[in-house]
Amino acid sequence: METQNVKETVKQIFTEYLKANGHRKTPERYAILDTIYSIDGHFDIDMLYSRMMNHDKFRVSRATLYNTIILLINAKLVIKHQFSNSSQYEKSYNRDTHHHQICMQCGKVTEFQNDALQNVIETTKLKRFQLSHYSLYIYGMCSNCARKNKRKQLKNKKKDES
Amino acid sequence: METQNVKETVKQIFTEYLKANGHRKTPERYAILDTIYSIDGHFDIDMLYSRMMNHDKFRVSRATLYNTIILLINAKLVIKHQFSNSSQYEKSYNRDTHHHQICMQCGKVTEFQNDALQNVIETTKLKRFQLSHYSLYIYGMCSNCARKNKRKQLKNKKKDES
DNA sequence: GTCAGTGCAAACTTTTTGCAACTAC
DNA sequence: GTAGTTGCAAAAAGTTTGCACTGAC
Secondary structure, X not given: OOHHHHHHHHHHHHHHXXXXXXXXXOHHHHHHHHHHOXXXXXXXXXXXXXXXXXXXXXXXXXXXXXHHHXXXXXXXXXXXXXXXXXXXXXXXXXXXXXXXXXEOOOOOEEEEOOHXXXXXXXXXXXXXXXXXXXXXXXXXXXXXXXXXXXXXXXHHHHHHHO | OOHHHHHHHXXXXXXXXXXXXOOOOOHHHHHHHHHHOXXXXXXXXXXXXXXXXXXXXXXXXXXXXXXXXXXXXXXXXXXXXXXXXXXXXXEOOOOOOOEEEEEOOOOOEEEEOOHHHHHHHHHOOOOOEEEEEEEEEEEEEEHHHHXXXXXXXXXXXXXXXX
16 A cells, blocks of 8 residues: 555544544644654654654644554554653554564664464463554564674683783 | 572572672672562562562662662563553563563553463574564453443443433 | 772653643534 | 643653762672
8 A cells, every 4th residue: 555545544544533532633633643654663752753843844742742642542553662761653554563673782673574473473362351462572682783792702802812 | 499499599690690790799789689589570660669678678779779670681680571651670580481461451461371472482583683582562451441341331321321 | 999889869851741722613 | 612632831750870988899
């Protein structure tokens, strides 16, 4: 699906959600939704705030961003993550299911897909629980940091020997 | 393994970790480790702080708690989670691998085990990444909240009809 | 004796809240 | 018209930091 179509669809979903829950259709809410669906990958409130200001020339307060994000999460149009100190978000409509690798050294988050993994998780029978969505975070060290550490170790070894 | 044995073992592991990394063996560090391994399930810094004060009568500053927790994470004796606003931690030595169900309504976190799930995740081949540990968070609604909502809906329906 | 570690308070960051002004309905 | 929303600023909550003092080595 093209970006423009996705944007139209999520707008409709959001409109229905707002109507169904007695919320108002404000320009701020649609502008926020539009900006979010222009962003690839993760973002936090600060990124969203400055992107709306600088890129989209639309001024909203942080308070409104926080409020609207909650609505979007409830409307299943946005997913919230908390790998770092600040909450991270991402659009969720029309996105492939993916998992997250988080480097414990540099904090870099990369996504990957794995159908077998996805399948097992989604077919797992849960007791007394109604699944909405899930997040799999894999912590470890990315190849970049591993390489850096190796170099560092070599350096220290040489130093010791000299 | 009995609690006392576990405590002795993790103490040894921690001692080795401290020695290997040129850190000092302070009474605070061992007291914190001991308290953590007395706690079942998750805790946050605040809980740990008051538990040490009230239950164990050991006074440490929050700053020291934050510092020590980082060491314990690096020593693989503690795992960090971030499902809520404050970071949650749990002991990790001699604990069965488990996954987390998080109720989006009441915030309750329950643990469950599933060998098939665990197996698939652990045998997944990762590209350019060296796995250390992982967290699977399943979001949805617990049976308690589902029941509450159902009752609420029935009530509203009755009201509408009257 | 030295320097890592500690406690304390202040600073900082992220998120929430109270309130007046605004506007979608 | 009015109640839900917004923006702003203040407050709250969680975490980090600077600095003087302490104690492990």
